[in-house]
Amino acid sequence: DIFTALSAGSTILIPTEHLLFNPDLLYPWLLNKKPTICHTTPAMTKLMHSGYHGSEKIESLRAIFSGGDRLEGHHVNDMMTIAPNAKLINFYGATET
Numbered sequence: 796d797i798f799t800a801l802s803a804g805s806t807i808l809i810p811t812e813h814l815l816f817n818p819d820l821l822y823p824w825l826l827n828k829k830p831t832i833c834h835t836t837p838a839m840t841k842l843m844h845s846g847y848h849g850s851e852k853i854e855s856l857r858a859i860f861s862g863g864d865r866l867e868g869h870h871v872n873d874m875m876t877i878a879p880n881a882k883l884i885n886f887y888g889a890t891e892t
Contacts (some may be wrong), residue, residue, distance in 0.1 A: 796834055805832075815842070822846025824875075829855040833881075836863040837870040844873035853878045862886035 797807050808828050810884055815819045821843060833856055835843070840861065856878035861870065866885045 797865075800832075818842050818844075818846030821845075822850075825853055826851055829853075831855055832858045832860070833878075834860040834862070837861055837866050838864065840870045840874050844877055847877045852876075856881040856882055859883045860886045 800807060810821055810824060814824050820849060823846075825843065830853070840859075843890055857880060859874050859881045861874075861883060862885075864887070864889060866883075871883055874881065
């Protein structure tokens, strides 16, 4: 997943473990880094959304790729709340798709 982005000259943003387990720090980090594409899991979307407290939205996100687990409606709602400009693409897996 990272080689396509790197070969196109993109920057890969990987939050530290400390950020991953603290949504109140992760969300401001995302706002500051201004990602344009996010490849994540449904569980991580829940964590990202839990750091949103009606504050600034992540307007920079154009696409969110979700994989690794079943994507449910509440995951979609969570991500569309914090990233209203993004398209959400379900990458659950070739076998499942």
